[in-house]
Amino acid sequence: MSLAEPAALPVATSAPPRPQILRRFSTRFKASLPAYLLLLPSLVFLALFTYGAMGRVLVDALYQRATPRAPVRFVGLDNIAAVLADSAFTGAVVNNLVYAVGTAIPSIGLALLFALALSRTNAVTSALRAALFLPVLIPMVAASALFLFIFLPNVGLLDYYIGSLLPVLPNWLGDSDIALYAIMVITIWKNAGYYMLFFLAGLQAVPEDVMEAAHLDGAGPYQRLRHIILPELKPTFLFVIVIATLNAVTQVDHVFVMTKGGPSNATNLVLFYIYQQAVEHYDIGKASAATLLTLAALMGLTALSFRTMANREGGS
Amino acid sequence: MKLFDRLFRDAPLATRREITPKLGFALTVLLAFVWLIPFLWMGVATLRPESDGINLMAELMPSLKPTLDNVRDAWEIGDFPRYTLNTMIICIGILLVQFVTITLAGFAFARLDFAGKSLIFYLFLMQLMLVPVLLIVPNLSLVAQLGLYDTLTGVMMPFFASAFGTFLMRQAFEAIPTELEDAALIDGASLLQRIRHIYVPLSMPSFSAFAIISVTSHWNDFLWPLMVINSPDKRPLTVGLSVFTATAEGTQAWGTIAAGTLMVIAPLLITFLIFQKRFISSFVTSGIK
Numbered sequence: 001m002s003l004a005e006p007a008a009l010p011v012a013t014s015a016p017p018r019p020q021i022l023r024r025f026s027t028r029f030k031a032s033l034p035a036y037l038l039l040l041p042s043l044v045f046l047a048l049f050t051y052g053a054m055g056r057v058l059v060d061a062l063y064q065r066a067t068p069r070a071p072v073r074f075v076g077l078d079n080i081a082a083v084l085a086d087s088a089f090t091g092a093v094v095n096n097l098v099y100a101v102g103t104a105i106p107s108i109g110l111a112l113l114f115a116l117a118l119s120r121t122n123a124v125t126s127a128l129r130a131a132l133f134l135p136v137l138i139p140m141v142a143a144s145a146l147f148l149f150i151f152l153p154n155v156g157l158l159d160y161y162i163g164s165l166l167p168v169l170p171n172w173l174g175d176s177d178i179a180l181y182a183i184m185v186i187t188i189w190k191n192a193g194y195y196m197l198f199f200l201a202g203l204q205a206v207p208e209d210v211m212e213a214a215h216l217d218g219a220g221p222y223q224r225l226r227h228i229i230l231p232e233l234k235p236t237f238l239f240v241i242v243i244a245t246l247n248a249v250t251q252v253d254h255v256f257v258m259t260k261g262g263p264s265n266a267t268n269l270v271l272f273y274i275y276q277q278a279v280e281h282y283d284i285g286k287a288s289a290a291t292l293l294t295l296a297a298l299m300g301l302t303a304l305s306f307r308t309m310a311n312r313e314g315g316s
Numbered sequence: 317m318k319l320f321d322r323l324f325r326d327a328p329l330a331t332r333r334e335i336t337p338k339l340g341f342a343l344t345v346l347l348a349f350v351w352l353i354p355f356l357w358m359g360v361a362t363l364r365p366e367s368d369g370i371n372l373m374a375e376l377m378p379s380l381k382p383t384l385d386n387v388r389d390a391w392e393i394g395d396f397p398r399y400t401l402n403t404m405i406i407c408i409g410i411l412l413v414q415f416v417t418i419t420l421a422g423f424a425f426a427r428l429d430f431a432g433k434s435l436i437f438y439l440f441l442m443q444l445m446l447v448p449v450l451l452i453v454p455n456l457s458l459v460a461q462l463g464l465y466d467t468l469t470g471v472m473m474p475f476f477a478s479a480f481g482t483f484l485m486r487q488a489f490e491a492i493p494t495e496l497e498d499a500a501l502i503d504g505a506s507l508l509q510r511i512r513h514i515y516v517p518l519s520m521p522s523f524s525a526f527a528i529i530s531v532t533s534h535w536n537d538f539l540w541p542l543m544v545i546n547s548p549d550k551r552p553l554t555v556g557l558s559v560f561t562a563t564a565e566g567t568q569a570w571g572t573i574a575a576g577t578l579m580v581i582a583p584l585l586i587t588f589l590i591f592q593k594r595f596i597s598s599f600v601t602s603g604i605k
Contacts, residue, residue: 042420045474117337117340131352132351133596137588138580139580142577149570221337246447274452278456287453298450299445
């Protein structure tokens with residue numbers, strides 16, 4: 001740039017930035033275009049069935065129809081209030097909490113026991129692992145069909161073999177005090193083998209030399225478990241707890257097949273309540289409001305667990 | 317005790333005399349047997365003749381006069397060939413579309429640099445948190461609006477994009493040395509040709525791991541197809557089995573229910589027993605589906 005044309009200088013610096021930014025943006029966009037095209041198919045379906053669905057839940061939760069054929073009208077937070085006031089919903093939430101804790105703790109405990117017992121690989125342990133893993137593979141509906149007979153009063157498998165040990169034969173699925181626990185047994189049976197896999201993988205990470213040192217120092221099996229294995233498995237525990245919680249909310253097929261939420265809503269779980277509202281009562285407003293509350297609770301929980309995991313990784 | 321000694325042969329010397337691990341192992345063996353009882357009953361009850369009556373239905377000792385009557389009855393009452401076909405169409409249809417979407421998206425995340433990459437990455441991550449089954453209500457109304465209510469396409473559509481699959485492929489593609497791609501680039505191969513001829517063939521193990529997870533989870537899906545499908549001839553196996561069970565339960569035809577259940581899970585069980593190792597390693601990678 002020559003000194004002969006100083007007036008051009010400010011113009012040159014102040015005017016071009018806008019097109020330059022635009023041009024930079026457009027070249028950046030052009031360079032990114034192939035990536036966007038590759039992502040497009042996935043993003044279309046995610047937009048329709050994940051983000052769009054989220055948006056529709058939000059909107060649908062704010063509207064209501066007086067009758068199934070009537071036009072929708074805006075009702076604000078009425079649906080949420082109606083759901084929260086519905087004893088079937090609060091009952092389902094309580095059931096779901098009991099169900100979540102009552103399935104997660106035993107199935108994770110059993111999974112840990114299985115993994116510790118079967119951590120060495122040989123023909124016997126492989127066969128046992130396969131046996132414990134089989135329930136994971138089959139549909140929940142098939143598991144329910146089998147357990148329907150197991151819990152059948154008087155002639156079912158359970159009463160046939162252990163009925164004589166009990167003073168009164170309980171109606172496993174028909175008694176509202178027992179039915180939820182009967183349902184939980186199926187979930188534990190079905191999921192323990194799945195969680196076992198993660199513990200088996202986690203046990204691989206326990207350092208061999210630390211274990212050897214513990215043996216040399218005369219640490220007993222309980223001490224090794226408490227001071228070496230369990231601390232090493234902490235990330236696995238967090239991960240499995242998240243999955244077990246998600247499963248407690250999303251697995252309701254057995255409720256549908258075995259009890260339909262009954263007797264007197266004793267086995268109703270949140271997702272089954274949502275299904276009932278949408279399909280049996282055609283109440284999309286209430287179903288959406290219940291979905292919204294469940295999503296909020298789950299997202300809060302996942303965010304929390306991600307933060308604890310991230311903190312752990314950052315800290316250690 | 318001999319058996320225990322053999323099983324614990326490769327345990328560290330210092331631990332071989334300990335009792336607790338052996339007790340734990342014995343308990344696990346016992347529980348593994350308990351875990352198998354429902355399957356055992358299913359097999360025994362399937363072969364039990366009707367003449368044994370309802371009171372012997374729970375007996376785990378096989379009948380001395382086994383019969384295939386229950387299998388025939390289940391085959392005739394339930395429309396199992398049709399259900400199996402529908403389930404296979406759903407599983408294969410989902411898988412084929414997923415292969416395309418996850419390959420393309422996985423490649424973009426693994427090898428391309430683009431504006432908003434981390435934002436889009438988080439958008440994908442969100443799908444892992446928002447389990448699709450929770451969004452059945454809004455997705456049902458969308459499927460209905462698209463005119464896909466009561467169609468198999470409607471059942472498949474919400475699963476066409478898979479964040480889990482995308483991340484799996486991203487990982488697989490990142491492990492492939494760039495030199496291979498550079499060589500193809502010099503030879504003038506286009507982007508899609510490079511994906512098709514270099515990345516895809518070298519990532520087959522990841523594809524098969526994903527296929528196992530995808531097929532088993534959609535083979536077992538129940539609530540979503542139950543909502544989308546209305547006509548009996550479009551039911552997948554799970555929905556068909558639940559209807560079949562409800563009908564047969566009314567007549568106490570437990571042998572038939574056992575036979576029907578066996579038919580539904582046999583394909584999965586047989587495939588699992590053949591490819592056991594592969595299944596187990598795939599399920600470990602699955603974590604959140």
